[in-house]
Amino acid sequence: MMLLLAQVESQPFFRWDWVFRNLDDIWDRTVEHVMLTLIAVTVGFVISLGLSLVAIRWRRAYSPITWATGIMYTIPSLALFAFLLPITGLSVLTAEIGLVSYTLLILIRNIVAGVDGVPPDVLESATGMGYTARRRFLEIELPLALPVIIAGIRIASVTVIGLVTVTALIGFGGYGFFILRGLGLFYSSIGTTQIIVGTVLSVTLAVSVDLGLAATERALTPWARKKVPA
Amino acid sequence: MIEFLGEVAAWFTDPANWTGINGIPNRMWEHIQMSAAATTAAALVAIPPAVYLAHHRRGGVLAVASVNVARAVPSFAIVAVFLPISIRLGLGLGFWPTFLALFFLAVPPIFTNSYTGVAGVDPALTEAARGMGMTDGQVLRRIEVPVASPLIIAALRVATVQVIATATLAALVAWGGLGRYIIDGFATQDSVEVFAGGLLVAALALATDAVFSIVERRITPRGTGTAADDVTRVAA
Amino acid sequence: MIELSHVSKTYPGTIAPAVGDLSLAVPAGETVVLVGPSGCGKTTTLKMINRLIEPTSGTITVGGRNVFDIAAHDLRREIGYVIQQIGLFPHRTIADNIATVPRLLGWDKQRTTRRVAELTELVDLDEEMLPRYPAELSGGQRQRVGVARALAADPPVLLMDEPFGAVDPIVRARLQDELVDLQARLRKTIVLVTHDIDEAIKLGDRVAILDVGGVLEQYAPPADLLRDPANEFVADFLGSDRGIKRLSLIPVSSVELIDGPVLGQGASRDDAEAMMRRFEIDWVAVGGDGTLAGWLGRDDLAGRDDISGITLRPFRTRLDVTDSLKEALDAVISSHTAVAAVFERDRYVGMITTEAISREIVQ
Numbered sequence: 001m002m003l004l005l006a007q008v009e010s011q012p013f014f015r016w017d018w019v020f021r022n023l024d025d026i027w028d029r030t031v032e033h034v035m036l037t038l039i040a041v042t043v044g045f046v047i048s049l050g051l052s053l054v055a056i057r058w059r060r061a062y063s064p065i066t067w068a069t070g071i072m073y074t075i076p077s078l079a080l081f082a083f084l085l086p087i088t089g090l091s092v093l094t095a096e097i098g099l100v101s102y103t104l105l106i107l108i109r110n111i112v113a114g115v116d117g118v119p120p121d122v123l124e125s126a127t128g129m130g131y132t133a134r135r136r137f138l139e140i141e142l143p144l145a146l147p148v149i150i151a152g153i154r155i156a157s158v159t160v161i162g163l164v165t166v167t168a169l170i171g172f173g174g175y176g177f178f179i180l181r182g183l184g185l186f187y188s189s190i191g192t193t194q195i196i197v198g199t200v201l202s203v204t205l206a207v208s209v210d211l212g213l214a215a216t217e218r219a220l221t222p223w224a225r226k227k228v229p230a
Numbered sequence: 231m232i233e234f235l236g237e238v239a240a241w242f243t244d245p246a247n248w249t250g251i252n253g254i255p256n257r258m259w260e261h262i263q264m265s266a267a268a269t270t271a272a273a274l275v276a277i278p279p280a281v282y283l284a285h286h287r288r289g290g291v292l293a294v295a296s297v298n299v300a301r302a303v304p305s306f307a308i309v310a311v312f313l314p315i316s317i318r319l320g321l322g323l324g325f326w327p328t329f330l331a332l333f334f335l336a337v338p339p340i341f342t343n344s345y346t347g348v349a350g351v352d353p354a355l356t357e358a359a360r361g362m363g364m365t366d367g368q369v370l371r372r373i374e375v376p377v378a379s380p381l382i383i384a385a386l387r388v389a390t391v392q393v394i395a396t397a398t399l400a401a402l403v404a405w406g407g408l409g410r411y412i413i414d415g416f417a418t419q420d421s422v423e424v425f426a427g428g429l430l431v432a433a434l435a436l437a438t439d440a441v442f443s444i445v446e447r448r449i450t451p452r453g454t455g456t457a458a459d460d461v462t463r464v465a466a
Numbered sequence: 467m468i469e470l471s472h473v474s475k476t477y478p479g480t481i482a483p484a485v486g487d488l489s490l491a492v493p494a495g496e497t498v499v500l501v502g503p504s505g506c507g508k509t510t511t512l513k514m515i516n517r518l519i520e521p522t523s524g525t526i527t528v529g530g531r532n533v534f535d536i537a538a539h540d541l542r543r544e545i546g547y548v549i550q551q552i553g554l555f556p557h558r559t560i561a562d563n564i565a566t567v568p569r570l571l572g573w574d575k576q577r578t579t580r581r582v583a584e585l586t587e588l589v590d591l592d593e594e595m596l597p598r599y600p601a602e603l604s605g606g607q608r609q610r611v612g613v614a615r616a617l618a619a620d621p622p623v624l625l626m627d628e629p630f631g632a633v634d635p636i637v638r639a640r641l642q643d644e645l646v647d648l649q650a651r652l653r654k655t656i657v658l659v660t661h662d663i664d665e666a667i668k669l670g671d672r673v674a675i676l677d678v679g680g681v682l683e684q685y686a687p688p689a690d691l692l693r694d695p696a697n698e699f700v701a702d703f704l705g706s707d708r709g710i711k712r713l714s715l716i717p718v719s720s721v722e723l724i725d726g727p728v729l730g731q732g733a734s735r736d737d738a739e740a741m742m743r744r745f746e747i748d749w750v751a752v753g754g755d756g757t758l759a760g761w762l763g764r765d766d767l768a769g770r771d772d773i774s775g776i777t778l779r780p781f782r783t784r785l786d787v788t789d790s791l792k793e794a795l796d797a798v799i800s801s802h803t804a805v806a807a808v809f810e811r812d813r814y815v816g817m818i819t820t821e822a823i824s825r826e827i828v829q
Binding site: 119121122124125128129130131143224226 | 541556
Binding site: 071074075076077078079080081082083085086087155158159161162163164165166168169170176179180182183186187191192195196198199202203206207210 | 231234298301302303304305306307310311313314317391394395396398399402403409412413415416421424425427428429431432435436439
């Protein structure tokens with residue numbers, strides 16, 4: 001043990017040579033990370049949108065829905081994967097089911113809050129002018145709820161990007177793969193390098209996605225920025 | 231499936247799993263102890279400055295930024311990063327990297343939500359209090375903190391659950407806790423142990439959440455609104 | 467044009483109806499104002515016309531058609547609807563907001579654009595506003611957009627629920643005037659709800675005074691209401707200054723004017739004093755040939771032989787023949803001369819006295 005620790009002291013902290021030798025691997029893991037995230041957030045959004053519509057139409061359903069998704073949210077991801085393993089095995093499905101279940105609470109809350117936040121006079125004038133319920137939802141309520149909804153998507157995305165790393169334990173992981181491997185080699189600088197690479201890339205991806213979504217929101221809602229009365 | 235659940239039940243009824251270092255009581259206790267220690271330490275460090283800054287209406291940007299930045303760092307990464315750090319600091323494996331990681335994990339949400347709680351106290355209340363002649367300190371102690379206390383408890387609730395969840399990963403840095411069952415189970419391909427571990431961790435997390443919720447509701451001063459539900463980081 | 471027949475609305479869980487057995491007919495091309503205290507069901511009644519609230523019983527017809535015979539959203543596309551907070555769509559430009567109903571009806575782009583331009587002019591809105599968003603407009607401008615939007619598909623009927631309640635009194639007065647002008651041009655059938663009796667009198671061709679529960683106390687043109695309130699409730703609601711309110715409906719031109727104590731520019735001091743004695747006043751006006759230069763008081767005559775060198779005082783208010791007697795009364799009361807000069811455009815036509823005004827009230 002002391003020998004191992006002594007080795008750690010003597011090696012350089014970060015091994016750039018490792019990075020350059022493994023660029024292909026890093027790229028593969030990037031693709032894996034992005035794909036897992038994309039699928040999880042998209043599927044999560046579709047499910048959340050459906051459940052939100054139910055909750056909006058039948059207000060009494062909102063409490064049970066948030067209760068159920070809240071439980072899924074509170075259960076640690078590792079535990080959730082542990083439950084899914086005997087059922088769906090070491091597959092992408094296991095990973096995705098786990099990841100998707102963490103997005104539901106956030107997305108449902110934000111979709112419902114966004115729609116609820118539409119001013120009632122806007123809704124009344126829309127109905128009064130002859131909008132059908134369906135068109136009103138698609139043309140008036142959803143677009144006006146967009147800022148809050150996108151805020152939810154941002155949080156969900158960043159959260160999922162973090163959780164994807166945990167899927168390293170069931171054979172995936174994206175950048176988490178490097179973190180896990182780095183842990184196994186903790187006594188060497190290659191180990192620490194991989195931990196750092198995995199971490200930095202994860203954070204970079206999360207920040208980029210967050211900023212990208214923020215920019216998308218700004219582009220989609222030009223009306224939200226104009227404020228000065230003429 | 232039924233067969234599998236039967237095996238899991240058998241695991242739970244096997245007395246061997248209830249004794250010794252790797253027994254459920256020990257692992258559960260380890261897990262609870264560590265989570266409590268890390269969260270308490272984080273609370274002691276994060277709550278006072280949060281309350282102080284919020285009272286003086288300073289540092290709002292820091293409050294918002296800290297959670298947003300922290301959310302971008304995966305919990306798994308935080309645990310992993312502290313291993314080499316701990317070693318270089320001469321603190322070794324097991325306890326220290328786990329404790330430090332969980333500590334730094336818990337600080338941002340506790341800080342931000344405590345700040346938001348105090349800053350969000352209805353200004354009409356503080357104005358009225360000052361108008362009645364209360365000193366700054368009195369306003370803080372008698373108005374702001376009590377009114378914000380449900381939100382501070384909520385902050386602790388969210389942070390503790392995250393800590394409990396992340397602690398399950400700490401088995402990877404040679405620590406114990408309930409994550410031991412899951413990680414060891416993965417290594418030995420013992421899906422029963424994995425599942426059982428999952429149940430224990432989930433139970434602990436849900437129970438903790440429930441207890442905190444009850445406390446939240448109890449200490450909500452009568453007449454004030456609902457507690458906050460700010461979720462910042464997901465359980466790892 | 468619009469007929470309500472034994473319409474009532476009772477909300478589930480309540481015993482007393484919000485509106486109970488109301489029958490009302492709105493003639494085509496007229497503005498009918500529903501007014502009354504809180505709880506009289508005026509807004510409920512209005513909203514039953516376009517089925518935003520469904521009546522519990524009774525029938526409503528618009529243009530001879532039963533409102534229940536067509537789908538609610540189709541009905542509403544043929545009725546203009548303006549509410550107090552307007553409810554402009556924040557995420558759409560002003561042009562798109564105005565074009566809402568035409569789009570719902572499937573008009574082609576060209577026709578829609580032309581109509582939007584027409585309406586912009588009609589409500590006196592600056593073209594520049596069209597590509598802007600509602601958040602960039604002032605309250606008064608938004609109100610105008612709201613009206614334009616309601617008129618976009620040229621509906622025969624317009625429903626307005628406290629449309630001017632959310633703006634300050636100065637803007638409100640201007641918007642009311644603009645509505646009156648608009649109505650003179652378009653002759654739509656308008657049903658307007660307000661809690662302000664003065665607004666009702668100003669805007670309505672007919673006014674329906676409702677009591678709690680949708681009880682119709684009186685339904686008549688404003689002048690009739692003011693002259694002969696049907697009962698104590700109506701009289702109270704009209705206010706104790708009923709007589710003066712009536713004055714706001716009568717133009718100066720319908721009252722007899724006097725020539726007034728007017729002297730020519732070259733009059734002598736004796737002429738002036740004779741005029742003052744004749745009218746029993748201490749001043750004279752100076753002018754002639756349809757113009758009025760001003761007036762002078764007895765003190766101004768001191769030490770002079772004629773009036774030519776005296777600096778004349780201007781009349782504080784000049785009334786036009788189209789002004790109301792209420793404005794005339796205000797002018798007369800606040801002037802030293804106890805009369806007001808009346809002009810038809812720029813031509814002096816006479817003076818109005820308090821006697822003439824009070825004769826109208828008493829009639």
